[in-house]
Amino acid sequence: MKQTVQTFMKTATVPVKMSLLLMGxxxxxxxxxxxxLLYLFVELSMIYYLVQRGFNDIRGFFTLGTQxxxxxxxxEGDNSVVMMLMGIFxxxxxxxxxxxYVQNIKGAYAMQKRAENNLxxxxxxxxxxxxxxQKFYVLVLALPLIGVCVFNVLPIIFMILxxxxxxxxxxxxxxxxxxxxxxNFRKLMVLSKFGPTFLKILGWNLLWALLSTTINYFAxxxxxxxxxxxxxxxxxxxxxxxxxxxxxxxxxxxxxxKFMFSYxxxxxxxIISNGGTPFGFLGIDxxxxxRLIGLLVNCWISVPSIMLLAxxxxxxxxxxxxEAAKIDGAGRFAQFRKLTVPFMLFxxxxxxLGQFIGNFNNFGIFYFLRGGMYMDGYFLASxxxxxxxxxxxxxxxxxxxxxxxxxxxxxxxxxxxxxxxVYVKSPSYREEDTFQ
Amino acid sequence: xxxxxxxxxxxxxVALTAxxxxxxxxxxxxxxxxxxxxxxxxxxxxxxxxxxxxxxENDTAIEKGYxxxxxxxxxxxxxxxxxxxxxxxMDQYLDLANDGPYGYGPDVLYQANDIIMKYADGKHILxxxxxxxxxxxxxxxxxxxxxxxxxxxTEYTCxxxxxxxxxxxxxxxxxxxxxxxxxxxxxxxxxPDMIQSWSKMYDYSVARHEANKKQYGYMKSLNDMYFSSGFxxxxxxxxxxxxxxxxxxxxxxxxxxxxxxxxxxxxASAMNEDCIDDTIxxxxxxxxxxxxxxxxxxxxxxxxxxxxxxxxAYEEQEGLSEWDAAKKAEENLVMTAxxxxxxxxxxxxxxxxxxxxxxxxxxxGYAVSSYTKAPNAxxxxxxxxxxxxxVKRRAHMLGIAPARGDVAKEVGGTSExxxxxxxxxxxxxxxxxxxxxxxxxxxxxxxxxxxQDVYRADNEKKYKDxxxxxxxxxxxxxxxxxxxxxxx
Numbered sequence: 001m002k003q004t005v006q007t008f009m010k011t012a013t014v015p016v017k018m019s020l021l022l023m024g025x026x027x028x029x030x031x032x033x034x035x036x037l038l039y040l041f042v043e044l045s046m047i048y049y050l051v052q053r054g055f056n057d058i059r060g061f062f063t064l065g066t067q068x069x070x071x072x073x074x075x076e077g078d079n080s081v082v083m084m085l086m087g088i089f090x091x092x093x094x095x096x097x098x099x100x101y102v103q104n105i106k107g108a109y110a111m112q113k114r115a116e117n118n119l120x121x122x123x124x125x126x127x128x129x130x131x132x133x134q135k136f137y138v139l140v141l142a143l144p145l146i147g148v149c150v151f152n153v154l155p156i157i158f159m160i161l162x163x164x165x166x167x168x169x170x171x172x173x174x175x176x177x178x179x180x181x182x183x184n185f186r187k188l189m190v191l192s193k194f195g196p197t198f199l200k201i202l203g204w205n206l207l208w209a210l211l212s213t214t215i216n217y218f219a220x221x222x223x224x225x226x227x228x229x230x231x232x233x234x235x236x237x238x239x240x241x242x243x244x245x246x247x248x249x250x251x252x253x254x255x256x257x258k259f260m261f262s263y264x265x266x267x268x269x270x271i272i273s274n275g276g277t278p279f280g281f282l283g284i285d286x287x288x289x290x291r292l293i294g295l296l297v298n299c300w301i302s303v304p305s306i307m308l309l310a311x312x313x314x315x316x317x318x319x320x321x322x323e324a325a326k327i328d329g330a331g332r333f334a335q336f337r338k339l340t341v342p343f344m345l346f347x348x349x350x351x352x353l354g355q356f357i358g359n360f361n362n363f364g365i366f367y368f369l370r371g372g373m374y375m376d377g378y379f380l381a382s383x384x385x386x387x388x389x390x391x392x393x394x395x396x397x398x399x400x401x402x403x404x405x406x407x408x409x410x411x412x413x414x415x416x417x418x419x420x421x422v423y424v425k426s427p428s429y430r431e432e433d434t435f436q
Numbered sequence: 437x438x439x440x441x442x443x444x445x446x447x448x449x450v451a452l453t454a455x456x457x458x459x460x461x462x463x464x465x466x467x468x469x470x471x472x473x474x475x476x477x478x479x480x481x482x483x484x485x486x487x488x489x490x491x492x493e494n495d496t497a498i499e500k501g502y503x504x505x506x507x508x509x510x511x512x513x514x515x516x517x518x519x520x521x522x523x524x525x526m527d528q529y530l531d532l533a534n535d536g537p538y539g540y541g542p543d544v545l546y547q548a549n550d551i552i553m554k555y556a557d558g559k560h561i562l563x564x565x566x567x568x569x570x571x572x573x574x575x576x577x578x579x580x581x582x583x584x585x586x587x588x589x590t591e592y593t594c595x596x597x598x599x600x601x602x603x604x605x606x607x608x609x610x611x612x613x614x615x616x617x618x619x620x621x622x623x624x625x626x627x628p629d630m631i632q633s634w635s636k637m638y639d640y641s642v643a644r645h646e647a648n649k650k651q652y653g654y655m656k657s658l659n660d661m662y663f664s665s666g667f668x669x670x671x672x673x674x675x676x677x678x679x680x681x682x683x684x685x686x687x688x689x690x691x692x693x694x695x696x697x698x699x700x701x702x703x704a705s706a707m708n709e710d711c712i713d714d715t716i717x718x719x720x721x722x723x724x725x726x727x728x729x730x731x732x733x734x735x736x737x738x739x740x741x742x743x744x745x746x747x748x749a750y751e752e753q754e755g756l757s758e759w760d761a762a763k764k765a766e767e768n769l770v771m772t773a774x775x776x777x778x779x780x781x782x783x784x785x786x787x788x789x790x791x792x793x794x795x796x797x798x799x800x801g802y803a804v805s806s807y808t809k810a811p812n813a814x815x816x817x818x819x820x821x822x823x824x825x826x827v828k829r830r831a832h833m834l835g836i837a838p839a840r841g842d843v844a845k846e847v848g849g850t851s852e853x854x855x856x857x858x859x860x861x862x863x864x865x866x867x868x869x870x871x872x873x874x875x876x877x878x879x880x881x882x883x884x885x886x887x888q889d890v891y892r893a894d895n896e897k898k899y900k901d902x903x904x905x906x907x908x909x910x911x912x913x914x915x916x917x918x919x920x921x922x923x924x
Contacts, residue, residue, distance in 0.1 A: 069537075070559055071536075071537075071558075071559045071560060071806035071807065072559045072562065072563070072806060076537075079537070172533070172558075173533065173534075173558070174558050174559070175558075191922065193918060193922055262713050262714075262715050263708075263709040263712055263713055263715050264710045264713075264715030264718075264719060265715075268709070277891075278708075278709040278891075280709070280712060280713075280888065282713075283712060283713070283884070283888055284712075284881070284884045284885050284888050285888060285892075372659075372877055372880050372881075373877065373880065373881045373884065374877050374878055374881050374915060375881070376911070379918065379922070380877075380918075380919055393877075397873070397877070398873070398874065398919060399873075
């Protein structure tokens with residue numbers, strides 16, 4: 001890098017060096033007026049943006065406001081949350097500008113080299129033509145990339161940064177928010193009410209994610225294998241039923257199950273009509289029965305999608321392997337264990353990881369089935385709540401946005417570490433060519 | 437030539453940069469000019485002319501046509517000034533704090549006191565000159581207090597009370613025992629005893645269920661904090677200290693609140709397991725209509741739903757015409773004040789002195805957004821909407837209990853009863869502070885646990901006596917306190 005800079009400083013002509021200060025100067029010198037004008041426009045726009053609001057936005061990002069709003073006195077004041085967002089946006093604009101700035105210098109230097117070697121310069125038209133040909137991928141990917149930056153990266157960065165502020169509780173606009181460093185993470189670990197609840201919920205959350213992913217996956221695979229059997233008549237009709245369950249919006253299914261298992265629901269009515277005593281399947285004492293119902297209801301909702309996925313993959317199996325295994329004396333279970341499972345795991349590992357993350361963060365199941373209770377020994381949570389439900393209780397019900405953001409970060413770290421570890425160790429990653 | 441051209445571009449660059457700097461200066465001046473617009477001082481009596489006021493009204497008022505009558509009457513009165521009120525057409529759950537500053541909120545809001553007052557701290561609603569309203573003397577202090585806020589050390593009134601919401605007892609006259617006048621009217625006042633006393637209601641519930649296992653007396657899900665907390669208040673419990681303004685003191689376990697918990701527990705024992713979750717709340721309309729339940733409690737605004745369901749039941753069960761069924765339903769469905777409670781907190785204690793039932797309630801009222809461009813026109817609208825005639829019309833059309841004493845007296849019946857209860861301090865209004873949001877889930881958890889306890893095996897019961905109930909209530913208060921204070 002250092003050498004490149006030294007070479008540049010030694011060999012670059014004055015107009016090319018001028019591009020460091022005035023974007024497009026090198027392009028003007030070597031006859032590419034339109035490109036030079038474009039770079040100049042970028043620089044001027046950047047200056048205009050910085051002067052108009054960029055500098056203020058960057059300063060606001062660090063201060064998060066100095067003037068409290070007062071609608072009665074007509075003082076507009078600062079909105080810390082908006083200032084943080086605009087600050088992040090300013091950094092993104094600067095990063096984009098830096099990209100163009102580097103391209104401007106590289107382009108000018110490349111033009112100098114072409115001129116020195118008596119090669120014809122590329123016109124803007126040729127560059128644009130390249131975008132439709134050799135660099136078509138740049139053109140196609142640029143728009144989604146911008147979309148991802150604005151709609152994904154910006155909110156994620158925003159959420160991460162919220163975890164380092166005191167936003168929430170009584171500190172909501174018009175109050176001014178402040179940076180508090182790692183105070184929220186410290187609270188999560190140190191506060192006596194948080195630590196035990198966090199660990200209890202985390203333990204159940206991991207168990208839930210593991211169990212539900214395993215149950216859903218093997219139930220879906222089993223169903224797909226069953227419906228793949230030649231002896232099954234009317235496969236299309238059989239397959240349609242799980243899809244019906246899949247097509248109904250999840251929360252409606254959950255509310256229907258909540259009703260079914262409620263005291264006044266049909267299951268308890270059947271128990272009563274048979275002389276039994278109603279059972280609180282989802283009641284306050286029903287820790288494990290509620291958890292089991294959650295697992296089964298989640299299975300009901302998720303199995304159809306796994307079944308569809310598995311049905312597609314199973315049709316790609318090399319059946320000669322099964323013939324060979326059969327000749328070698330492998331039984332059905334051995335074939336399933338040694339051929340079907342490795343093949344399916346290889347083909348569906350990324351989806352399986354997606355399922356795991358989805359289940360880890362499955363908000364709806366216990367929110368709809370058993371929301372509205374705080375249990376003894378838990379801080380603002382119940383014994384079926386997952387971390388995502390606790391996060392909701394804290395950040396939405398109780399307005400502790402900063403703590404919610406801190407928990408989100410912890411969830412993100414846990415899920416990303418597990419996913420990456422499993423993926424890197426999986427055949428999908430290590431034996432990419434096995435089934436190709 | 438090329439050099440000249442480049443020089444021209446450079447000159448333009450310098451010029452544009454300078455212009456950009458100049459632009460920033462101008463903008464700063466503009467920002468300064470925007471200041472000093474809004475505030476209570478903006479109510480200067482000078483009506484803004486040719487303006488449109490967006491009013492967020494109650495859904496029922498819109499559905500039943502009252503709101504149209506209101507804005508039509510207002511628009512007619514102020515048409516020469518060009519002031520027009522329109523439906524804001526916004527969701528009831530809007531967030532004025534976030535939407536208002538960007539011009540998206542309504543100019544006038546009609547909502548419950550706890551919703552309106554959560555905007556007061558952030559000054560998102562304007563303090564109103566309450567004394568200027570003709571309803572000022574007619575509305576009891578309790579209702580005004582629901583809209584009082586202390587901001588920066590000064591007390592303000594941020595809303596004008598219109599109607600009072602409080603739990604009422606619904607029962608069916610035709611489900612009273614045939615011999616009620618001889619067997620269930622000890623004081624011979626021609627009012628059934630079970631309507632006047634929770635003890636008698638309990639007795640009747642037990643008797644009715646014993647006679648027919650599919651029928652019950654009083655039924656209500658205990659998990660609803662709004663309805664259940666009244667039993668605690670009747671025995672000295674309260675929500676927050678210092679007249680519901682100090683969340684550092686939580687009073688659900690105060691006084692002899694555990695007696696209220698015991699009453700609830702006894703009532704639950706005459707119900708079934710449906711009282712643990714929200715099954716009864718969901719099916720109360722149909723179960724009262726089909727005769728499974730004799731009585732329940734709910735708010736006055738659902739009277740028409742109970743009535744419609746009962747009308748339908750009469751049509752189906754007795755083959756009556758719609759008109760006859762509706763007439764019969766109106767005769768038999770009664771909405772009345774809550775029965776009295778035994779001072780001992782034991783529904784089986786026949787000698788206990790009877791005390792008045794207290795309940796949690798709310799006051800709906802009008803407020804003006806701080807972000808309105810026409811505060812004086814909005815104030816005029818609120819004055820118009822809270823005038824005697826309009827509130828009376830509202831009470832007639834919607835069956836609400838007016839906060840104005842003169843209208844309550846004029847309307848009479850249940851409305852007057854609710855007003856009297858409010859005036860007497862028997863309706864504990866939901867506190868107008870943000871900490872109120874933290875009471876619901878811990879409260880609901882306690883009441884679910886209390887109801888569940890009735891159906892637990894004897895060796896698993898948690899609430900066997902008053903002391904254990906007191907401990908349960910104290911736990912609930914602790915949980916609420918932790919939710920409020922832990923992360924502050």
